[in-house]
Amino acid sequence: MRAGPDEAASLLDGLHFDTLLQALAAGRGYEPALRDPPGRQGWSDAIPGSQSFGQLHGSADRLARLLAVNRAPPGARVAILAPLGPEAIVSVLACLRAGLSPMLMPMHGNELELLRLIEAADAVMALGVSRVGPLRPLLMLRELAVRAFGTRFVGGFGTDIPDGIAPLDRLMDSATLHPLPDFDQRAPLQVVDAMTLAGPLTVTERDVLARALEISRLLKPMDSSRIVTTLVGGDLAALASGPAMAMLTGVELLTLGLFSLGDLQACLAGGRNxxxxxxxxxxxxxxxxxxxxxxxxxxxxFVQRPAGQRSLPAVDRADIAIVDIDVTTAAEITVSRRS
Structure with missing residues (x-):
């Protein structure tokens, strides 16, 4: 059953990521929110871990207060170069809490493509992770910040932080006393096409949550289940089907990133739907x-991109919900359940 426009509007009134996370942290703070895949250390040097809703709330708040030290104007853009995982999700939540507009950039972009995105967004800050497989996102961001006139702060997650980049994990430990800025309205998100890098385009939190609500009503995830996403980008399709749906339903999200078949098998064997x-x-x-x-x-x-053709054979499972997300642009998707 799909929510009608009026019903969906009433469900989303006054709802944004902060109110969702605060409610989850208060009511279910010890329950798992984010989990790394077992093989994460192989491609990032980070030991696989997990965060409860309470810990996620605290991480987002500390990073938001740290970003607020830079005194960027409300709605200023922040470029994020990290796969869709704990660091990227915390960065998005922190930016929104600090009145800033996050932009997740595709990891496969080259220097010129990423520079164009940063300049088009007029990003004043950039955040990233130290390693993703053979890629070194922080080194890329440091070079881009030199060439992008408006980018005045670059921060990195992880232990191997290059010179000239702020070590976020260490600085967040002392960020609790920095006040959050006041702002009249929530900043939007900037999204980029996962395949062509077209963009950035603007979407609101309400846009993302509305699509997440539409998907969740077709899937009906239970508290005891988990969402496992193999998407690494940060367009509307990835945000709505991953972190937004997980927070809207209070379900654990496992982001596989550069996954292996063994990781996927381990996730399915974990005892959860x-x-x-x-x-x-x-x-x-x-x-x-x-x-x-x-x-x-x-x-x-299944997230269907514009340039791709439907692959055959199709999965034949009449006993489960199979949903297609047809991507028109980075900011426009259509959700449907197969009959």
Whole structure:
């Protein structure tokens, strides 16, 4: 059953990521919110971990107060170069709490493409992680900050922080006393096409949560289940089907990032029902594998990009919900359940 426009509007009135996270931290603070895949250390040097809703709330608040030290004007843009995972999600939440507008940039962009995005957004700050496989996002951001006139602060997560970049993990420990700025309205998010890097385009928190509500009503995730996403970008499709839906429903989110088949098998064997989010191009491979019939699969979400064709054969599971997210642009998607 799909929420009508009036019903959805009433459900979303006054709702944003801060109110959701504050409610989850207050009522279910010890329950898991974010979890790393088992193999994360192999591609990031970070030991796999997890955060409860209470810890996520605290991390976002400390980073927001740290960013507020820079006294950027309300709505100023912050570029984020990190795969969709704990660091990226905390950065997005912190930016919004500090009255700033986050922009998640695709990891595969080259220097000229990322520079264009930073300059188009007029980003005043940039945040990133130290390593993603062979990539060194912080080194890239440091070079970009030299060339982008408006970017005056670069911060990095992790232990291997290059010179000239603020070590966020250490600085966040002393950021609790910095006041948050006052602002009249919530800043929007900037989204970039995951394939073509077109953008940035603007979406509001309400846009993201409305699509997350639409997806969640088709999947009906339970508290005891988890959402596992293989998407690494930060466009509307990735945000709505991952962190937004997880926070809206209070379900644990596991971001696979540069995942391996072993990681995916471990997630499905963890004893929870899994709502799995995959690029549409991976459907044929899944259909040919034993994972397609795994009893832990509670639903499948396939993100169909404009340039891609539907892969065949399709997964045949009449016992679970299979949802397609058709991407028109980075800021426009259509959600439908297969009959």
């Amino acid at each position: 899994v709502h799995l989010v995959l690029p549409g191009t991976m459907e044929a491979a899944l259909a040919h594998s034993r994972l397609a019939s795994h009893p832990a699969l509670a639903s499948l979400v």
